Amino acid sequence: xxxxxxxxxxxxxxxxxxxxxxxxxxxxxxxxxxxxxxxxxxxxxxxxxxxxxxxxxxxxxxxxxxxxxxxxxxxxxxxxxxxxxxxxxxxxxxxxxxxxxxxxxxxxxxxxxxxxxxxxxxxxxxxxxxxxxxxxxxxxxxxxxxxxxxxxxxxxxxxxxxxxxxxxxxxxxxxxxxxxxxxxxxxxxxxxxxxxxxxxxxxxxxxxxxxxxxxxxxxxxxxxxxxxxxxxxxxxxxxxxxxxxx
Ligand code: BTN
Numbered sequence: 001x002x003x004x005x006x007x008x009x010x011x012x013x014x015x016x017x018x019x020x021x022x023x024x025x026x027x028x029x030x031x032x033x034x035x036x037x038x039x040x041x042x043x044x045x046x047x048x049x050x051x052x053x054x055x056x057x058x059x060x061x062x063x064x065x066x067x068x069x070x071x072x073x074x075x076x077x078x079x080x081x082x083x084x085x086x087x088x089x090x091x092x093x094x095x096x097x098x099x100x101x102x103x104x105x106x107x108x109x110x111x112x113x114x115x116x117x118x119x120x121x122x123x124x125x126x127x128x129x130x131x132x133x134x135x136x137x138x139x140x141x142x143x144x145x146x147x148x149x150x151x152x153x154x155x156x157x158x159x160x161x162x163x164x165x166x167x168x169x170x171x172x173x174x175x176x177x178x179x180x181x182x183x184x185x186x187x188x189x190x191x192x193x194x195x196x197x198x199x200x201x202x203x204x205x206x207x208x209x210x211x212x213x214x215x216x217x218x219x220x221x222x223x224x225x226x227x228x229x230x231x232x233x234x235x236x237x238x239x240x241x242x243x244x245x246x
Contacts, residue, residue, distance in 0.1 A: 001029040001060060001178075002171030008032070010052070012039040015116060015130045018059040022118055022126040028063040031171065040132065042112055043101060048132050051141050054152070056133040056163050060174060063126050064182045068119045071127055073224045075101045075115045076193055077181050078129050081173035082111055083196040086153070089169055093156045096198025099217070099226050099243060103133075104198060107245075108151035110134050131170070135163050186222045193220060199243065204228070206241040213238070214246060 004027065011017050011034040018032045034057050040048035050057050062074065079097045086095045086103075095103050095110065103111035114130040134142075134152035142150050153161050180188045194200050199217045206213045206228060215230040226238040 001062075001175040002031050002168065003029055005031045005033060008034040010034060010036045010038065013037050013041050013130075014057055014059040015041060015114065015128050018061050018128045018130075019116075019118065022061060022128070026061050028061065029175070030061040031167075032059045032061070033057065033167065041114065041130075042132075043114055048112060048114075049143055049146060049150075050132065051137055054137045054141055055135050056131065056167055056170075058131050058167065058170075060129040060131070060171075061126055062129060062178060064124060064178070066124050066182065067122055068117060068124055071117045071119075071124055072100075072115065073181065073186050074127055074129055074178070075113050076186065076220075076224045077177050077189060078113050078115070078131060078174060079103060080189060080193050080196050081177050082113070082131060082133070082170055084192070085166060085169035085173045088173075089166060090153065090157050090161070093153065095196075097193070097196050099197065099199045099220070100224070100240075105151055105153075105156045108149055110151050110153060110156070129174075133166070135166065136160050186224060190220060190222060199226070199245075203246045204243045205246050206238050206243045208238065208241040213241075217243075 014032040014034050036052035037050035037057050040050035042048040083095045095105050098104050101113040102109050111133045116128045118126045136154045137152040204217050215228040218229045219227045228236050228238050
């Protein structure tokens with residue numbers, strides 16, 4: 001991963017560039033990086049603030065030979081890769097995964113992950129693993145509405161960081177973990193995920209499309225489904241939701 005890197009000063013979204021590259025047969029492991037995005041996108045059609053020169057806005061193209069239902073777990077795989085890459089380079093910071101796709105430090109968001117799939121019949125043709133990391137912003141670089149909920153690695157580590165070094169480390173971890181996932185499934189990475197997670201063991205509120213559930217996050221299944229124990233003792237699987245620590 002990262003043998004071929006397409007680097008741009010400014011794009012609409014690295015996800016869009018990556019999807020064009022897939023149509024042009026870009027190989028597994030191709031990485032798209034931009035200094036700035038004019039239409040960075042987040043989960044659930046949200047916008048993603050992509051300040052010029054301050055963050056890592058990247059998309060990794062993967063071409064695993066898997067059925068489409070195994071694609072969403074790549075968000076979990078990428079989250080563990082990013083957390084462990086951050087910890088290996090910057091031992092003083094404490095990044096934690098907030099299921100399914102955020103990485104927080106001291107409760108504030110530093111990273112979002114968005115996995116999109118291009119499928120053909122019943123096989124994955126390509127996965128676009130989009131990773132957005134706030135690296136060198138200071139508080140005033142964030143739009144006002146994000147200032148209380150977002151942070152950057154620089155704000156947490158107290159120094160300006162080398163974005164290229166972090167990209168290289170993420171590619172290294174991502175290559176290792178995605179190979180393990182393709183070969184052995186999520187069971188091999190489950191413990192690593194739980195160790196990197198700030199969600200397991202916490203009381204949370206999960207807002208799904210249908211309902212709001214409160215309880216204790218007790219684990220994750222091999223399919224990446226969050227297990228929530230409700231006050232009455234029932235354990236419910238959460239497939240997709242926004243969660244808050246309570
Ligand atoms: C989220 O938290 O909702 C996911 C945010 C994902 C942002 C990254 S930045 C690189 C890639 N290109 C995009 O337009 N989005 C992802």
